[in-house]
Amino acid sequence: EAQVTQNPRYLITVTGKKLTVTCSQNMNHEYMSWYRQDPGLGLRQIYYSMNVEVTDKGDVPEGYKVSRKEKRNFPLILESPSPNQTSLYFCASSLWERHVSTDTQYFGPGTRLTVL
Amino acid sequence: EDKVVQSPLSLVVHEGDTVTLNCSYEVTNFRSLLWYKQEKKAPTFLFMLTSSGIEKKSGRLSSILDKKELFSILNITATQTGDSAVYLCAVINGDNYGQNFVFGPGTRLSVLP
Numbered sequence: 001e002a003q004v005t006q007n008p009r010y011l012i013t014v015t016g017k018k019l020t021v022t023c024s025q026n027m028n029h030e031y032m033s034w035y036r037q038d039p040g041l042g043l044r045q046i047y048y049s050m051n052v053e054v055t056d057k058g059d060v061p062e063g064y065k066v067s068r069k070e071k072r073n074f075p076l077i078l079e080s081p082s083p084n085q086t087s088l089y090f091c092a093s094s095l096w097e098r099h100v101s102t103d104t105q106y107f108g109p110g111t112r113l114t115v116l
Numbered sequence: 117e118d119k120v121v122q123s124p125l126s127l128v129v130h131e132g133d134t135v136t137l138n139c140s141y142e143v144t145n146f147r148s149l150l151w152y153k154q155e156k157k158a159p160t161f162l163f164m165l166t167s168s169g170i171e172k173k174s175g176r177l178s179s180i181l182d183k184k185e186l187f188s189i190l191n192i193t194a195t196q197t198g199d200s201a202v203y204l205c206a207v208i209n210g211d212n213y214g215q216n217f218v219f220g221p222g223t224r225l226s227v228l229p
Contacts, residue, residue: 033217042120042204043159043219056214059118090158105150105217107158 002027004108006091012114013081021076021111023091030096032074033058033105034066036087043090049074050096081115088112118143120220122205128226133195137223139205140187147208147215149181149188154202154222162190162203195227 004025013019025032033048035058045058049068063085065077074093078085091108123138141149148166152159163172165181165188172179176195181188192199202222208215 031215035217035219040221042221043206043217045216045218048216050214056216058216059218104161104164107160109158 002106004091004093004106006089006108006111008111009109010112012116014116015082016080019078019081019113021078021089021091021113023074023076023108024072025074025091025093025106026072027093027095027106028071029093029106030071031105032068032091032093034064034074034076035090035092036060036085037090037110038087046076046089081113083115086113086115118207118209118218120205120207120218122203122220122223124223125221126224126226128228129195130228131196133227134191134193135195135225137190137192137203137205137225138187139189139220141205141207141218141220142186143207143209143218145210146183146186147210150206150208150217151179151188151190152204152206154204155200159204192225195225197227197229200225200227 007022030051034046035043037043044060046064047066049055089111092105094105120141150164151162163179168183176193179190202224204222205220207218
């Protein structure tokens with residue numbers, strides 16, 4: 001079954017304690033992306049990656065890091081989480097053909113993060 | 117700054133009504149516009165629009181893009197309670213070397229029986 005998985009699904013942590021949210025897809029997609037969703041603000045892209053070792057900043061990259069060492073995995077790293085990073089996080093992936101991210105972007109189930 | 121604006125932000129209708137959701141955008145390098153439906157989970161893809169004036173249809177849903185006026189509409193006819201959701205509009209912005217997705221805030225549609 002084609003899917004994007006994220007772990008953990010729920011996380012409560014404290015300010016400053018480094019954490020990683022994993023994302024994995026089984027569709028051999030080149031393009032992967034992380035979003036955060038906050039009430040009234042919609043989905044905002046944090047980072048994206050067009051292929052292995054190719055990453056770029058989205059609209060709200062501050063306080064986050066990513067890596068793309070393998071095609072299937074795209075972890076999101078919060079080196080020193082703060083309360084303003086409390087949010088619902090989605091990972092997504094899609095094909096990247098002829099320099100175009102093609103239609104369907106598959107979303108993971110989401111990770112609800114609370115930073116105290 | 118790139119932005120996507122949706123209106124209305126919230127809409128309440130009764131079953132059987134027809135609704136039109138609006139999405140306008142200002143981005144530096146437009147590639148495509150997408151519509152998603154989000155219930156209490158991850159967004160699910162509805163349409164991708166790249167060319168002006170070509171309507172895309174799926175059952176009771178349809179959408180069209182106007183690249184001159186920089187907007188798109190999503191129509192839902194004969195609404196059902198199962199259409200209740202947040203509808204998200206997103207624009208793919210960028211060039212061959214980098215493309216990012218810019219989302220609007222969403223329109224929350226509530227369909228009453």
